[in-house]
Amino acid sequence: MIARTVRWVDRRTASAPLLRKTLRYLFPDHWSFLLGEVALYAFIVLVATGIYLTFFFVDSTREVVYHGPYTPLQGQHMSEAYRSVLNISTTVKAGLLIRQTHHWAANIFLASIILHLFRVFFTGAYRKPRELTYFLGVTMLVLALLEGYIGYSLVDDLLSGMGLAIGYSVGLSFPFVGANVMEWLFGAPFPGAESLWPRMYVAHVFLFPVLIGTLLTVHLLLVVMRHHTQFRQKRAATEHAIVGVPTWPGQVPRSLGLLAAVAGVLFLLGGLVQINPIWLWGPYHTYLSTNGAQPDWYLGWLIGALRLVPGFDVVIGNYTLVPNPFWGGVLFPLVVIGFLYFWPWFERRVSGDLAYHNLLDRPRDAPLRTAVGFGMVVWVILVFVAGSSDRVTVLFGLSYTGQIWFYRVASIVGPIVGGLIAYRVCRELQAGETVEKDRHRAEVEARLAGMQTEP
Amino acid sequence: MAKAKDWLLSGLVLLLGRGRRHASHPDPRRIVKKRIPRPGAELAALGLLALSSLSAIAFVVVYAVDRIPWDTQLLGLALGFALVFFATALIVIGKELVPEEELVDEYPPAEHPAEQAAIVETVDEAVDGITRRRLLKLGLLGTGGALALAAITPALSFGPALKIKAFLETPWRRGRRLVDESGRLYRADEIEEGSFYTAFPEGADKEQLGAPLVVVRIPKRQLDLGEMTGYDAEGIVAYSAICTHAGCAVSMYRVPTFRPVEPRPALVCPCHYSTFDVARAGEVLYGPAGRRLPMLPLRIDGRGFIRADGNFNDVVGPTWWGTRMKEPRP
Numbered sequence: 001m002i003a004r005t006v007r008w009v010d011r012r013t014a015s016a017p018l019l020r021k022t023l024r025y026l027f028p029d030h031w032s033f034l035l036g037e038v039a040l041y042a043f044i045v046l047v048a049t050g051i052y053l054t055f056f057f058v059d060s061t062r063e064v065v066y067h068g069p070y071t072p073l074q075g076q077h078m079s080e081a082y083r084s085v086l087n088i089s090t091t092v093k094a095g096l097l098i099r100q101t102h103h104w105a106a107n108i109f110l111a112s113i114i115l116h117l118f119r120v121f122f123t124g125a126y127r128k129p130r131e132l133t134y135f136l137g138v139t140m141l142v143l144a145l146l147e148g149y150i151g152y153s154l155v156d157d158l159l160s161g162m163g164l165a166i167g168y169s170v171g172l173s174f175p176f177v178g179a180n181v182m183e184w185l186f187g188a189p190f191p192g193a194e195s196l197w198p199r200m201y202v203a204h205v206f207l208f209p210v211l212i213g214t215l216l217t218v219h220l221l222l223v224v225m226r227h228h229t230q231f232r233q234k235r236a237a238t239e240h241a242i243v244g245v246p247t248w249p250g251q252v253p254r255s256l257g258l259l260a261a262v263a264g265v266l267f268l269l270g271g272l273v274q275i276n277p278i279w280l281w282g283p284y285h286t287y288l289s290t291n292g293a294q295p296d297w298y299l300g301w302l303i304g305a306l307r308l309v310p311g312f313d314v315v316i317g318n319y320t321l322v323p324n325p326f327w328g329g330v331l332f333p334l335v336v337i338g339f340l341y342f343w344p345w346f347e348r349r350v351s352g353d354l355a356y357h358n359l360l361d362r363p364r365d366a367p368l369r370t371a372v373g374f375g376m377v378v379w380v381i382l383v384f385v386a387g388s389s390d391r392v393t394v395l396f397g398l399s400y401t402g403q404i405w406f407y408r409v410a411s412i413v414g415p416i417v418g419g420l421i422a423y424r425v426c427r428e429l430q431a432g433e434t435v436e437k438d439r440h441r442a443e444v445e446a447r448l449a450g451m452q453t454e455p
Numbered sequence: 456m457a458k459a460k461d462w463l464l465s466g467l468v469l470l471l472g473r474g475r476r477h478a479s480h481p482d483p484r485r486i487v488k489k490r491i492p493r494p495g496a497e498l499a500a501l502g503l504l505a506l507s508s509l510s511a512i513a514f515v516v517v518y519a520v521d522r523i524p525w526d527t528q529l530l531g532l533a534l535g536f537a538l539v540f541f542a543t544a545l546i547v548i549g550k551e552l553v554p555e556e557e558l559v560d561e562y563p564p565a566e567h568p569a570e571q572a573a574i575v576e577t578v579d580e581a582v583d584g585i586t587r588r589r590l591l592k593l594g595l596l597g598t599g600g601a602l603a604l605a606a607i608t609p610a611l612s613f614g615p616a617l618k619i620k621a622f623l624e625t626p627w628r629r630g631r632r633l634v635d636e637s638g639r640l641y642r643a644d645e646i647e648e649g650s651f652y653t654a655f656p657e658g659a660d661k662e663q664l665g666a667p668l669v670v671v672r673i674p675k676r677q678l679d680l681g682e683m684t685g686y687d688a689e690g691i692v693a694y695s696a697i698c699t700h701a702g703c704a705v706s707m708y709r710v711p712t713f714r715p716v717e718p719r720p721a722l723v724c725p726c727h728y729s730t731f732d733v734a735r736a737g738e739v740l741y742g743p744a745g746r747r748l749p750m751l752p753l754r755i756d757g758r759g760f761i762r763a764d765g766n767f768n769d770v771v772g773p774t775w776w777g778t779r780m781k782e783p784r785p
Contacts (some may be wrong), residue, residue, distance in 0.1 A: 002640040017481075024486075024560075024561075026558055026560050029557075036567045061651060062605035068629075087473075093518060093526065094526075094527075094530050095519060096527045097527050097530045097531050097534075100521040100527075100531075101531070105458075111457075115693055116530075129565070162703050162726060165701065165702035165703055165704065165773075166701040166702065166726060168702055168773070169612040169700065169701040169702040169773035169774075170701070172702075172773050172774070172775040173773070173774065173775070175776065176776060178775050178776065179619065179622060179775035179776060179777065180616040180617060180619075180633070181616065183614055183615060183616055183618065183619075183621065184611075184613050184614045184615070185613060185614065186614060187613060187614035188614060188615075188621060189621050189622050189663075189664065190664055190772065190773075191662055191663075191664075193614060199613075220524070225563070226562075227560075227562050227563065228565065236559050239562070240561060240562055241559050241560070241562070242560050242561070243557060243558070243559050244557070244558065244560075244561055245555075245556065245557065246556055246558055247552035248487075248552065248608075249487060249554065249596055250549065250554075250555065250556055251549075252542055252549075253545045253546065253548045253549030253553065254545070254546065254549040254550075256544070256545050257542045257545030257546040257549060258542070259542075260539070260541045260542035260545060261538070261539060261542035261543075263538045264535045264536070264537070264538030264539035264541070264542055265535065265539070266535075267531050267534040267535040267538060268531055268532065268535030268536075268539070269531075269535075270531050270535075271528050271529070271530055271531010271532055271534070271535060271641070272528055272531055272532065272535075285661065285662060286662050286663070286664060286666075286667065286704065287655075287661065287662075287666070287667035287696050287697075287704050288725070289704040289705075289706045289725050289726065290706070290707065290725060291706075291707060291725040292725070293725060293726065303727070304728050306700075306701065306726075306743060307727045307728070307743065309743050310743070311700075311729065311739050311742055311743045311744050311745055312745050313745030313746060313774055315779060318780045319776060319777075319779070319780060320745075320774055320775065320776050320777070320778055320779050320780075321776070323745060323773070323775060323776075323778075324700055324743050324744065324774065325701050325743075325773070326702060328743075329701075341722075356565050358562050373704065375663060378592070388726065390725070399546070400728060401741065411507045451587075
């Protein structure tokens with residue numbers, strides 16, 4: 001049976017040599033290499049659940065009156081978009097399961113991309129010859145952030161509408177052209193033209209997924225063409241020799257198992273753990289808002305930055321050069337993303353290291369990289385936590401202004417201190433290893449000397 | 456993590472009641488190393504596959520039978536377990552049934568100089584008969600640019616980019632009456648101190664940013680409106696409900712109930728806590744907003760209804776480059 005299939009395929013596609021090689025392609029084994037794979041599988045779940053949701057979602061902000069089964073919203077004016085998501089959540093069988101799984105998958109997708117990025121960054125996996133793979137990865141992270149944001153904006157509940165208003169204002173704050181670009185993109189000043197929703201919809205279900213899918217394909221092709229990186233942990237693993245488990249029979253069941261596990265966990269979360277209960281938020285109107293509102297976690301760093309900036313616009317005469325949201329909403333993410341794009345180049349300049357690398361560093365092997373990277377992580381996390389200061393005030397009654405001042409100072413001091421500590425820890429670990437190695441060598445020498453003198 | 460994996464594996468091995476045995480003599484004629492059969496692990500894999508199938512069928516049953524309550528939770532449980540059991544079965548197969556191999560292979564070479572040279576030669580030889588190569592290259596580039604320009608031009612139809620007037624328009628004009636969300640007219644005597652009202656222009660679209668107002672009443676002696684003196688109507692003041700920072704609705708009214716802590720009555724935007732002084736013409740008291748809240752002049756007509764007495768003093772909505780240069784228009 002298998003022989004017949006192989007013959008059939010080879011005769012039609014002439015692919016037997018390629019398939020034969022593919023079956024014995026090697027995958028180095030380390031748990032951290034699974035993070036990118038988790039992102040890939042979350043993406044598959046996102047596409048599958050997303051396609052299902054498109055069969056029921058209505059991309060229109062036309063105003064309708066709700067007469068569905070959810071009584072608290074009976075008779076309320078809302079957009080068709082919001083009503084259709086309410087229907088998905090209440091009347092479509094398995095609709096709520098799929099919707100919640102979709103939302104969970106988006107959260108896990110971004111979380112695994114970011115963890116994957118940490119792994120790649122702190123092990124120096126982006127070095128030559130894999131810079132392109134890395135740039136594509138960072139680009140996909142940016143696309144995934146935007147995709148997630150548009151996704152929950154489409155629902156048109158109160159929180160999503162507030163988020164869209166903030167995004168619009170951040171766009172407006174761009175010097176010189178902000179208002180023009182946003183008017184063009186939205187079709188009219190906020191809340192935008194009738195065609196805004198179809199635009200966001202086609203971006204969310206077509207443009208961005210296709211872009212991410214294409215970059216993902218190229219990303220994986222590049223990985224395969226240059227082969228995976230590996231750690232030094234095995235004796236046979238060198239810059240020239242790769243040690244790993246072959247695709248067949250070792251890797252296939254493991255990878256399929258991971259796909260099923262990711263999907264399984266996502267469906268369990270989607271069924272059991274409520275996420276974004278949009279019926280509680282109610283419909284969005286420009287004149288409504290609510291206290292303690294938070295975006296999805298992966299945008300928390302931006303709301304934090306918007307909160308921390310003191311209240312000023314940069315004004316020349318009566319021309320507003322830089323409206324306030326620019327600092328937190330545009331400049332801050334640009335600095336972070338720009339850092340990610342420029343770091344490989346910067347590191348090459350500083351270290352003069354132009355060599356090929358198939359072996360990964362451990363974080364301690366490159367103290368400067370680890371220190372700077374850790375400083376950046378501390379910075380973004382502190383700003384991220386600052387984004388939750390309103391919740392802390394609402395829940396625990398801690399002074400809001402006090403918190404903001406604390407985070408303003410902490411987000412400047414914290415990264416420096418964190419980076420210095422990381423640098424120190426790397427150096428200590430290195431020193432410890434040298435001591436260990438010296439002692440080991442001394443012991444071996446002593447034993448050898450003993451053996452020579454004894455007889 | 457690696458430890459957890461090891462524990463899980465050793466647990467599984469213990470569960471199956473037999474240790475790991477490796478094939479001792481690799482057979483040189485084989486491609487894949489032989490593994491000694493492990494009936495226990497096979498049984499476990501089959502059991503897990505059966506559980507997975509059962510869960511998948513449970514999903515269908517829960518979907519089909521309407522009487523079953525908690526259908527989202529049960530559907531999630533059934534589908535989730537079907538996939539998790541399937542995953543476990545696959546991992547048992549991958550770790551316990553198929554041969555465990557650790558192979559060594561060569562990385563591809565850093566580069567292929569001979570092929571590179573051949574490619575360069577192929578490209579060069581194809582065009583070396585062309586005499587005005589430079590010019591032709593410029594021509595191709597130019598055409599490419601022109602075609603790209605033509606291709607993206609239709610995107611201009613998205614929306615006007617230069618019609619800045621649209622940002623300045625508000626539905627307010629002198630004499631327009633204030634209504635509530637359901638369209639009922641506001642009377643001056645309903646507006647009480649310490650309370651907060653959302654108002655709209657009578658008969659206009661409520662969703663445009665220029666429409667919604669927050670209306671509060673302040674004791675006249677507390678008002679210090681400066682340039683905007685006279686904008687209030689017997690202590691009733693009205694501001695745009697849209698925050699000048701990030702466009703959220705300013706929906707919280709901080710009445711000064713705890714005097715030492717919150718000394719002034721203020722409007723607060725819940726998005727980033729920009730705080731505006733209602734008694735001082737909407738000046739920023741705190742938060743990231745860079746300019747005051749636009750104020751609408753009011754008057755009370757003969758029948759006690761509140762009317763606008765003109766347009767806002769500033770452009771409404773989040774700030775952009777021209778906000779301070781322009782005037783709001785009706």
